[in-house]
Amino acid sequence: MAASPGAARGGTVVHRVLNNNVVVSIDDSGRERILMGRGLGFQLKPTDTIDPDRVEKTFILDDGAEGERERQLLTDVPYAVVEAVTRAVDEAERMLARDLGRRVSIGVLDHVQYLLERLDKGLRIPSTSMPELRVLHPQEFAAAQHMTASIGASLGRELPPEEAVFLTMHVLNATRDEPNGTAALLFRRVQHVVATVERSIGVRLDVDSPDYARFILHVQFLLQRLVTRSMLHSSDTSFYEFARHSYPRSHAIAEEVKAYVREATGSELTDEELLYLVVHVERLASQIPPGAAADTVLP
Template sequence: MKVHKILNNNVIVTLDKSNNELIIMGRGIAFKKKEGDIIDESLIEKQFSLNNKETLPRFAELLSEIPTEVITVSEIIINHAKSVLGEKLQDSIYISLTDHINFSIERHKQGFDIPNGFLWEIKKLYPKEFKIGEYALQIIKQRLNVELPEDEAGFITFHIINAQLNDTMPNIVTMTKVMREILNIVKYHFKFEYDEESLTYQRFITHLKFFAQRVINGNFSSSEDISLYEIVKEKYHQSYLCTNRIDLHLIQQYAHPLTDDESLYLTIHIERLRKELQHQSELKKA
């Protein structure tokens, strides 16, 4: 293993057997080294190999500027997120989350914490991801002795969602707004309270997450077969009327009329939710 590039005294870029760049970290690993020198592998503390070749140089640059202990904390949080969510996250999270945590700590030390205006929605709409954000605050406190406010758990949650959906941060914020608006329309249309622990509610939230992403990005989902749509429209008429209200709202606010496919799936999810909550209400009265 040879030195390909030296970023600082503790960070080196090398090449693997397939000639792909690897980032190697270790205290003093680049001391008195130059390109082409053999790397002392006993000094290697961390090794990064990102799939995205565009992300790797940016991450390497970030590593040369951010303290090693912050990078370690970010990696712990990302690995925990992957384990909890059971899915692959975009490589971009190594840059966005590490940079965010470092900047948040710097701001906090200067007494400048930023309030998160979407904290309530984040807790309600992304409970699993928000728990990862709370875990992140615990790790930051334990490893870096910095106690960040709960608002930061919300911002970290946005970075996790961003890495799941591979979208931009402003879009994630707008998606959250769209989800909140649709949930309110359904809630007030049927005049019920959600059971946020129910599987049906969680399925609805998951559907809304990807649906809201399509709305924001202007991606329309449609098919030529409208037979099932007509059946659902007639069979689940109450839920279909609610979907119509959502359609009108999306046209007015986002210039996104629902396609038949989108109306179909929204109506089915709303009907499941309506039936479950109606059943619970009847059990309480019995």
């Protein structure tokens, strides 16, 4: 489904009125367009012509069952929510200086309506703060935070701050030529590696520290190199052997990560990749104060 502001000029004819704010028209190529505007469909008949100045948003529906689902969503969701979401997506596009593509508006709308229904019932959707997002994709995360605040302000409601995580995933999937869910899968794997290191060294990492940022950036690039089959290789193993013998604890933790990567992806980390993991883990482990408790956060 594509969305665009306004409508084509030239006297669009109504095909079907879905509700007071949503009508369907047929374009010159025979495709259905959903036209939206406050009060746009009030007392309209199928033969009436729509005033283009009253059209606030145009959606081009997908074909088949997916298009029908989109049409039903746009019909059922209160127009105030549609306005809030489409305005927030427009603002995010301006922040990122790019078009977020066909399905972001409908995906965010579907998610926000589900969220509001849960909140109205006193339920809060379990989530995670995923601090990795702030480091790996600061622009997309900032845009998602703005979207969360904008939607909440438009609706006069306070949305949970972790909603920025969900919206970041929508933005990431829209700005990358990857199947839906690819970004989420990558971040789950990054999180697993971080959790493995935290458990093994016995402290929680400070998500705002430079070393944390370097570490998760390295982990992300490592996992992406697995996908593109461009892992680091070197014929000189002396540095790896030095690290293995000099930092046995960090090497053991890196081996845990290696085992996880093998299980999750079926790929085997090279000694060169393992070397850099050892270096990062050792840098993090070296910051642990003597006698630090397990819930200590590294400074």
